[in-house]
Amino acid sequence: MNTFLQLLQDFGLAAVPAVGFAMIFNVPKPALKYCAIAGAIGHALRFSLYKIGPLPIEWATLIAASVISLIGIYWAQKWRAHPKVFTVAAMIPMIPGVYAFTALLALVEMERNGFTPELLKTAFDNGLKAVFIVTALAIGLALPGMLFYRRRPVV
Amino acid sequence: MSTDYQPWVKDDQREITRLCVQVGVMMLQHSAESALVESVARRLGLALGMDSVEIALMANGITVTTIRDGRCHTTVRRNIDRGINMHVVTEVQRIMLLTEEKKLEMAEVARRLDEIKPLRYPRWLVSVMVGLSCAAFARLGLLAHGAQADLGTFVITFVASAVAMQVRQWLAHLHFNPLLNFATAAFVATSIAAQGVIHHWVDNPRVAMSACVLLFVPGFPLINAVSDMVKGYINTGISRGVMALLLLLACCCGIVFAMTVWNAWTWL
Numbered sequence: 001m002n003t004f005l006q007l008l009q010d011f012g013l014a015a016v017p018a019v020g021f022a023m024i025f026n027v028p029k030p031a032l033k034y035c036a037i038a039g040a041i042g043h044a045l046r047f048s049l050y051k052i053g054p055l056p057i058e059w060a061t062l063i064a065a066s067v068i069s070l071i072g073i074y075w076a077q078k079w080r081a082h083p084k085v086f087t088v089a090a091m092i093p094m095i096p097g098v099y100a101f102t103a104l105l106a107l108v109e110m111e112r113n114g115f116t117p118e119l120l121k122t123a124f125d126n127g128l129k130a131v132f133i134v135t136a137l138a139i140g141l142a143l144p145g146m147l148f149y150r151r152r153p154v155v
Numbered sequence: 156m157s158t159d160y161q162p163w164v165k166d167d168q169r170e171i172t173r174l175c176v177q178v179g180v181m182m183l184q185h186s187a188e189s190a191l192v193e194s195v196a197r198r199l200g201l202a203l204g205m206d207s208v209e210i211a212l213m214a215n216g217i218t219v220t221t222i223r224d225g226r227c228h229t230t231v232r233r234n235i236d237r238g239i240n241m242h243v244v245t246e247v248q249r250i251m252l253l254t255e256e257k258k259l260e261m262a263e264v265a266r267r268l269d270e271i272k273p274l275r276y277p278r279w280l281v282s283v284m285v286g287l288s289c290a291a292f293a294r295l296g297l298l299a300h301g302a303q304a305d306l307g308t309f310v311i312t313f314v315a316s317a318v319a320m321q322v323r324q325w326l327a328h329l330h331f332n333p334l335l336n337f338a339t340a341a342f343v344a345t346s347i348a349a350q351g352v353i354h355h356w357v358d359n360p361r362v363a364m365s366a367c368v369l370l371f372v373p374g375f376p377l378i379n380a381v382s383d384m385v386k387g388y389i390n391t392g393i394s395r396g397v398m399a400l401l402l403l404l405a406c407c408c409g410i411v412f413a414m415t416v417w418n419a420w421t422w423l
Binding site: 006009010013014016017019020021022023024025026027028029031043051080081082084085088091092093095097098100101102104105106107108109112119122134135137138139141142153155 | 187188191194198239240241242243244245248249252273274275276280281284285287288289290291292294295296298299365366368369370372374375377378379380381382385386403404406407408410411422423
């Protein structure tokens with residue numbers, strides 16, 4: 001498939017989970033559209049950085065999360081709410097859910113059927129990926145605050 | 156030493172301390188990150204005329220001390236988790252901002268805080284949206300593997316996750332333990348997706364089985380845990396992280412149980 005079409009599809013698909021999970025988090029209704037836009041931009045940016053571009057997924061995640069955080073700070077000041085109201089829901093499409101579940105299922109499987117090096121490899125590979133991506137997301141979100149708002153509040 | 160009666164706090168300090176702790180507990184209960192809880196409670200106290208406000212956060216409690224003219228008043232509240240609610244967090248923060256701008260008095264702050272009613276979206280709507288979300292995750296997963304669009308996977312994932320979300324909300328409404336709730340709902344989701352695998356309705360069984368349980372990934376607690384720890388609140392960060400991990404493990408138990416019952420081992 002055409003790379004641009006793929007990117008566009010990624011952009012559109014990522015907006016859906018951002019809104020769906022924003023509703024689980026009970027984000028106020030007027031803020032839902034910001035969650036959708038931020039979620040789509042973040043996921044498409046990460047997609048272009050690590051699928052099309054040369055970066056590993058963790059670094060792509062870090063950059064995407066900090067870009068979203070900057071946008072979130074701008075909206076937060078306009079809207080008088082904490083940036084996390086918009087940005088955490090936007091991070092949801094990038095959360096490494098499949099990695100986390102695969103790692104834990106490999107552990108449970110080892111408990112059921114005994115230890116094998118392959119299962120341990122699966123558990124470690126996926127678990128480390130999950131931990132590093134979540135850390136990249138959280139640090140990316142905190143980064144603009146730590147760089148530009150060191151001793152004063154964002155809102 | 157004088158034996159005269161001396162009040163240890165002056166006039167309205169007690170009320171202001173109570174307002175600060177109420178604000179802190181409300182934000183903590185609805186899953187605001189620790190740095191935000193502390194800054195909002197402190198700024199409210201300072202805006203209402205305290206010299207300083209000190210806050211200590213624990214995993215399931217909060218301590219607030221206000222100081223004015225060298226007199227301290229301390230109070231502790233227990234924190235009971237009420238689930239993530241960004242609406243409450245936003246409203247509380249706006250009240251604090253208005254107080255800082257001198258637009259609200261103490262009595263008005265108390266009244267407005269009591270008036271906040273947590274926003275809840277209709278349950279069916281949340282279920283439908285979450286079903287669509289997981290279906291979008293399935294599509295994204297297929298896209299990442301370079302596979303073709305597959306209607307069966309999309310529909311099965313949508314049904315499985317929407318039903319599971321409905322079960323999850325229903326069990327939460329009945330005040331079941333979250334771990335029990337997640338395990339049960341993950342069992343339901345995997346069981347429905349397993350039907351699609353058994354009857355060959357889906358071309359990509361692994362994607363369908365993995366996407367339909369993505370609604371159980373505790374993304375908010377995970378991000379909050381890391382950002383708490385980055386900002387120096389190791390204590391609350393660890394407790395949130397451990398809770399998120401336990402929720403994930405509970406889901407795994409549900410998934411494994413369902414795969415054993417239906418004998419559909421498509422993960423791994």
